[in-house]
Amino acid sequence: MSKFFTSSIGRKYAMALSALFLMFFLLQHFAINILSVFSPNAFNEASHFMGTFWVIQYVMQPILIFGVMYHFIMGFILEIKNRNARVVKYAKNNGSANSSWMSRNMIYSGLAILGFLVLHFIDFWIPEINTKYIQGDMSGLLVDGEGYRYYEELTHKFVNPLRVGAYVLAFVFLSLHLMHGFSSAFQSSGVSSMRKEKLQAFGKAYAIIIPLGFILIALFHHFNH
Amino acid sequence: MNLTLKIWRQKDSKTKGQMVDYKVTDISEHMSFLEMMDVLNEQLINAGEEPVAFDHDCREGICGMCSMYINGEAHGPDRGVTTCQLHMRMFKDGDTITIEPFRAKAFPVIKDLVVDRSSFDRIQHAGGYISVNTSGNTQDANATPISKHDADEAMDAATCIGCGACVATCKNSSAMLFVGAKVSQYALLPQGQVEATDRVKNMVAQMDLEGFGNCSNTGACEIECPKGISLENIARMNRELLKATFKS
Numbered sequence: 001m002s003k004f005f006t007s008s009i010g011r012k013y014a015m016a017l018s019a020l021f022l023m024f025f026l027l028q029h030f031a032i033n034i035l036s037v038f039s040p041n042a043f044n045e046a047s048h049f050m051g052t053f054w055v056i057q058y059v060m061q062p063i064l065i066f067g068v069m070y071h072f073i074m075g076f077i078l079e080i081k082n083r084n085a086r087v088v089k090y091a092k093n094n095g096s097a098n099s100s101w102m103s104r105n106m107i108y109s110g111l112a113i114l115g116f117l118v119l120h121f122i123d124f125w126i127p128e129i130n131t132k133y134i135q136g137d138m139s140g141l142l143v144d145g146e147g148y149r150y151y152e153e154l155t156h157k158f159v160n161p162l163r164v165g166a167y168v169l170a171f172v173f174l175s176l177h178l179m180h181g182f183s184s185a186f187q188s189s190g191v192s193s194m195r196k197e198k199l200q201a202f203g204k205a206y207a208i209i210i211p212l213g214f215i216l217i218a219l220f221h222h223f224n225h
Numbered sequence: 226m227n228l229t230l231k232i233w234r235q236k237d238s239k240t241k242g243q244m245v246d247y248k249v250t251d252i253s254e255h256m257s258f259l260e261m262m263d264v265l266n267e268q269l270i271n272a273g274e275e276p277v278a279f280d281h282d283c284r285e286g287i288c289g290m291c292s293m294y295i296n297g298e299a300h301g302p303d304r305g306v307t308t309c310q311l312h313m314r315m316f317k318d319g320d321t322i323t324i325e326p327f328r329a330k331a332f333p334v335i336k337d338l339v340v341d342r343s344s345f346d347r348i349q350h351a352g353g354y355i356s357v358n359t360s361g362n363t364q365d366a367n368a369t370p371i372s373k374h375d376a377d378e379a380m381d382a383a384t385c386i387g388c389g390a391c392v393a394t395c396k397n398s399s400a401m402l403f404v405g406a407k408v409s410q411y412a413l414l415p416q417g418q419v420e421a422t423d424r425v426k427n428m429v430a431q432m433d434l435e436g437f438g439n440c441s442n443t444g445a446c447e448i449e450c451p452k453g454i455s456l457e458n459i460a461r462m463n464r465e466l467l468k469a470t471f472k473s
Contacts, residue, residue: 004470082397085438092323094297098448184442190464
């Protein structure tokens with residue numbers, strides 16, 4: 001089994017599995033974020049549940065962190081290996097004749113997403129860890145104790161137009177990454193072409209709807225603050 | 226038609242190569258690309274220069290010998306053809322055509338446009354065969370029932386001529402379409418089941434050993450393959466390897 005995971009195909013499976021997990025996480029994240037548009041209370045309740053329920057915090061969160069790190073690190077390792085597999089480059093290469101821009105530039109859309117994640121961690125994850133596990137405040141309440149803090153924190157972050165701009169740009173890159181990544185994950189997992197056409201259509205819809213949804217949520221809070 | 230050719234010239238595997246410009250005149254649009262190269266070489270020989278070395282054999286799209294990366298595409302701009310079947314009518318008078326060897330670390334240049342594709346042979350040796358008693362007691366192949374669907378899929382995979390266009394085209398120099406086709410043509414047939422587990426494991430291990438890159442599913446190989454080998458063969462190889470790993 002260890003040979004399998006160090007083989008080129010084993011790595012494809014691992015990249016695909018981590019991608020599928022991340023896409024599921026993204027869907028779940030979107031489902032909670034969209035609540036903030038319709039009901040601040042529901043968003044607060046859901047956020048508090050996610051932030052305090054032990055299964056999420058101590059089981060799913062470490063898996064997520066491992067999944068994110070594995071996907072990025074293995075992505076970079078494979079990119080380096082792939083570049084080394086062609087020492088002398090072509091003087092003329094017509095890549096657009098046979099493949100999509102998204103499929104050829106996953107490393108760049110991935111790097112843009114990594115840049116966004118750094119910003120996202122600084123904005124939300126690090127302050128959250130600091131509040132809960134360093135300061136020991138698991139209440140989820142505002143400083144004045146009047147209700148939960150999650151909705152306030154979210155809307156506060158989307159005041160700065162530069163941050164909103166960065167979020168929008170990052171989600172455009174995420175959409176481009178998913179345009180290829182979704183169907184690619186299933187192809188790597190060995191899914192038969194008979195099921196592939198429907199999956200590709202679903203993948204395209206996912207790659208547009210979810211990032212667009214995140215963009216609209218950011219813009220909604222920016223213009224309604 | 227009159228053309229300008231930018232061709233990769235490299236004396237041998239150890240010498241550094243470079244692009245060199247040539248002019249060819251009065252090329253008929255009915256010529257194949259290799260015939261155009263023959264005209265150039267005659268011109269070079271008459272001028273006392275070294276002709277351009279390039280691979281070719283059957284010149285009817287079967288042997289998989291001709292290669293060349295023409296204007297940024299393996300076997301040139303046409304679809305479903307090898308370089309020997311590429312006609313000059315695909316180009317226009319006055320065009321500049323860039324001609325390079327198939328490039329991959331696992332396909333080192335031997336001379337000019339000729340590359341060493343023996344890495345494909347070694348992958349085949351690792352498992353691209355079946356064990357059949359050929360001592361005179363061979364069973365009639367028709368005695369083994371095979372579904373039409375499986376027979377067709379196996380035949381489609383078996384049309385791979387091992388030219389290496391998939392590797393040359395792939396941005397990662399991955400050989401997975403070739404290996405996927407070779408694994409699939411046996412995996413789909415009852416005769417291939419005896420060595421199925423070892424075959425896929427050994428062929429994939431040899432592929433990795435040869436220094437090919439990793440498939441990232443761009444699909445470029447499928448588009449440029451002169452035999453139209455489908456990406457489905459890569460998905461099948463992935464399934465076969467997973468199955469083989471669990472079996473052993």
